[in-house]
Amino acid sequence: MGTMNEHAVAEVEHLGKVYGTDGAAVVALAEVSVRFRRGEFAAIMGPSGSGKSTFMHCLAGLDTPSSGKASIAGVDLGSLNDEQLTQVRREKIGFVFQSFNLLPTLSAWENITLPLSLSGKKPDPAWTEQVIEAMGLQDRLDHRPAQLSGGQQQRVACARALITRPEIVVADEPTGNLDSRSGAQILSLLQRCAREWRQTVLMVTHDPIAAGYADRVLFLADGRLVDEMTQPTPGRVLDRMRRFDTQAVG
Numbered sequence: 001m002g003t004m005n006e007h008a009v010a011e012v013e014h015l016g017k018v019y020g021t022d023g024a025a026v027v028a029l030a031e032v033s034v035r036f037r038r039g040e041f042a043a044i045m046g047p048s049g050s051g052k053s054t055f056m057h058c059l060a061g062l063d064t065p066s067s068g069k070a071s072i073a074g075v076d077l078g079s080l081n082d083e084q085l086t087q088v089r090r091e092k093i094g095f096v097f098q099s100f101n102l103l104p105t106l107s108a109w110e111n112i113t114l115p116l117s118l119s120g121k122k123p124d125p126a127w128t129e130q131v132i133e134a135m136g137l138q139d140r141l142d143h144r145p146a147q148l149s150g151g152q153q154q155r156v157a158c159a160r161a162l163i164t165r166p167e168i169v170v171a172d173e174p175t176g177n178l179d180s181r182s183g184a185q186i187l188s189l190l191q192r193c194a195r196e197w198r199q200t201v202l203m204v205t206h207d208p209i210a211a212g213y214a215d216r217v218l219f220l221a222d223g224r225l226v227d228e229m230t231q232p233t234p235g236r237v238l239d240r241m242r243r244f245d246t247q248a249v250g
């Protein structure tokens with residue numbers, strides 16, 4: 001695809017994670033190696049307990065691998081101290097969660113600009129306007145989360161994730177709590193992050209329709225990367241997921 005020599009924005013090599021010890025040890029990830037490039041929208045799928053959250057947490061520096069390594073922009077996260085890790089997360093990664101995670105006492109505007117307030121930075125007016133307009137939030141900036149619909153709240157959460165212009169957007173089931181129309185809006189926005197703004201978007205999802213918006217789908221099973229699909233369609237993703245079901249039964 002002409003991307004062989006392109007710089008990997010994020011990469012894991014021989015990533016492994018074991019929780020607990022001895023008899024109680026659970027292998028959550030084993031020997032996972034994958035690279036993500038600039039402007040790529042990737043979906044991570046797999047049955048419950050297959051290691052998706054663990055994978056994302058290790059990649060984003062929220063959890064420490066037991067073996068192998070995770071790197072962001074060529075920097076091995078394992079070589080950083082806590083302060084440096086916090087800085088990498090703050091500057092390079094925007095997070096979107098299934099449950100929005102907005103602060104209830106703050107207005108939409110205050111929630112969106114919180115990452116900047118926390119690091120003592122001023123909003124870049126042109127970028128801020130572009131993000132707010134892309135999220136369709138111009139008329140909702142004074143509202144508190146409770147005065148917004150679920151879809152609007154998730155768009156506030158997306159704007160908050162984008163306000164620092166991170167190279168990577170990590171979305172953990174971003175449409176899990178939304179109706180299909182609001183979900184489609186969020187997925188189009190994530191697609192735009194990748195295509196127009198050249199951010200690397202990594203999304204965990206259980207939904208084949210959501211995965212259909214991605215450029216590539218990675219399939220995890222029992223902590224291993226077992227398959228990969230480019231130019232996914234909901235139908236092909238659904239077929240692949242069904243094969244996990246039959247394997248689990250058999």
Ligand SMILES: Nc1ncnc2c1ncn2[C@@H]1O[C@H](COP(=O)(O)OP(=O)(O)OP(=O)(O)O)[C@@H](O)[C@H]1O
Pocket residue numbers: 019020026027028046047048049050051052053054055
């Ligand atoms: N903190 C922990 N302590 C012990 N075991 C854990 C911990 N976190 C995850 N696990 C185990 O690791 C395995 C992978 O879990 P993980 O949450 O990464 O899977 P998942 O694919 O995200 O699942 P789901 O789709 O249900 O959210 C599971 O067997 C889980 O029980």
